[in-house]
Amino acid sequence: MGDKAPSLKRPHTQDRAVSPPPVKRRQTSTTTPKAVAEFFKPSSQKAQEPEKIGWTIVQESLLIGTYQASTATPLAESHGPRRLAIFDLDGTLITPASGNKFGRDASDWKWWNSGVPTTLRELHEKGYLVAIVSNQSGINLNSKAADKAPKTDNKRLETFKSKATAILSQLDLPISIYAATAKDEFRKPRPGMWRQLLDSNDLGGPGKVDMAKSFFVGDAGGRPATSGSKKKDFSCSDRDFAANIGIPFFTPEEYFLGEEPKPFVRDFDPTEYLGQGAGATTDAVSQFSEKKNPVDVVLFCGSPGAGKSSFFWRHLKPLGYERVNQDTLKTRDRCLKVAAEHLAEGVSVVVDNTNADAETRAHWVKLAQKHKVPIRCVLFTAPAKLCEHNDAVRALSASEQLNPEQRSMLPKLAFTSFVSRFRQPTKDEGFQELVEVDFVFEGDDAARETWGQFWIS
Incomplete structure (x- = not known):
C-alpha cells in the first residue's frame, strides 16, 4: 500500500496553540455620494469636457x-x-x-x-x-x-x-x-x-x-x-x-x-480684357458722341453684366436720355408706360433691359412707331463668363466706382437664361441702325486692380 495522502484537516494539538483565522478587514470606500449620483445621471446631464x-x-x-x-x-x-x-x-x-x-x-x-x-x-x-x-x-x-x-x-x-x-x-x-x-x-x-x-x-x-x-x-x-x-x-x-x-x-x-x-x-482670365485700352469700342462711342435724332429710342440688347448700364451713364445720360429699366420698374408694362410718357414730352429714351429675343424687342419697335420716332439697337457682345465676372465684381468688391447702384449678385440662372433666350437682333426688325459694343474695362488703377482679380470659378 502506498503512503496515505496528507490530510487537509488542521492537526490537533494538546496546547491548542493555533492562531485563529484572520479577521476580515473593512475596506474604506472612496466613492462619494456625489460620484454615485454623477454615475447614474443621463449622458445629456453629465459634465462635458471642454471642447478643443x-x-x-x-x-x-x-x-x-x-x-x-x-x-x-x-x-x-x-x-x-x-x-x-x-x-x-x-x-x-x-x-x-x-x-x-x-x-x-x-x-x-x-x-x-x-x-x-x-x-x-x-x-x-x-x-x-x-x-x-x-x-x-x-x-x-x-x-x-x-x-x-x-x-x-x-x-x-x-x-x-x-x-x-x-x-x-x-x-x-x-x-x-x-x-x-x-x-x-x-x-x-x-x-x-x-x-x-x-x-x-x-x-x-x-x-x-x-x-x-x-x-x-x-x-x-x-x-x-x-x-x-x-x-x-x-x-x-x-x-x-x-x-x-x-x-x-x-x-x-x-x-x-x-x-x-x-x-x-x-x-476665364480677366487680365485678357485689361490690355485693350480704356473705354468702349471707338466706333460705337462715336455713334453716341452727339444725338443722331431729335427724339428717339435706344434699345439695349445684352446679358446681365455686359456693361449696359455703365454705357448709359457714361455716353447717353450726358446727351439727355432718360433710362427705363425693368429691375427698377419691375414689369415690362410699367417700362412701356414710363417710356411713352417721356416720348410724349419729347424726351429720348434708353431701354436698359436684356431684350434677348425678337418678340420682346417688338414691343419697343411698336412703341417707337406709335410715337413716330426712330429706334436704334445697341448689342453688347460680352460673353457669358465675362458677364458673370462683371456681376461678381460689381456686387462683392465693395467698390463704389464698380457698383454705383449698389446691386446685389445675380444667380447663375440669370446668365444661362439669357443665353438660352438670345436671338441675334437684325436691322430688319425695324431698327434705324444696329451698333455692336464690345466690353472693355473702364476705371482707375485701384478699380483695375480689383477688376483684374479672379472672381468666378
Missing part, C-alpha cells in the same frame, strides 16, 4: 473653427514676417475613405496621403502658421433663415463640425479652419477668407507676411484630363485664389509627392 475646437461665424456665412492643441509646441513668436502654409481640405488633406466622390458622413474620410500629418507637424515646428480654407456648400449660417432652412442644412453643419474636429484632433496642432458656406466674398477664388485669416491672426498691414515663402495647396488647379485615369480638375479656383493673394500655388501631387507641375487651363 471653438466655432465662430462671420457675417452669417464664414464658419471658423480654432483648435486648441494639447501637446503641440506653441507657435514660436516671430521677429520677422510670418510664413503661412494654407491648405484646401477635401481632395487636398483628406479624401473619402469609402471611395465615393463625397463623404457619406463625418467618419467617412482618410488622409489624402499617409505623409500629410507628418508634413503639417513639420511645418508647425518650422514656425509656419498652418491654416485650412475650404468652400463648403449646403450649410446655412443665416440666423434669420435658420427656421426655414431644410433639415439637411443643419445636418451638414453638424457633419462638417464633427469631421473637422476629428481631423484637427488627430493633428493636435493649433490650426484654424475657415469654411465659406455662401457664394459671397469669402468663397474661393475670392480673397475674403485670406483677409479674414490675416485679421484673425493680427497679420494685416504691409510687411507682416512673407509672401514669397508662404504658399497655398489645393486640388482645383485647372488641370485637364490625361490619357490615364486622371480626371480633369473641377475648376481652377484654388490656383486662382493663390493668384489673387499673390503667393505660390501647389497641387497636392506637387507638394506632398514631389511631382513636377502639370499644364493647366483657365476657362
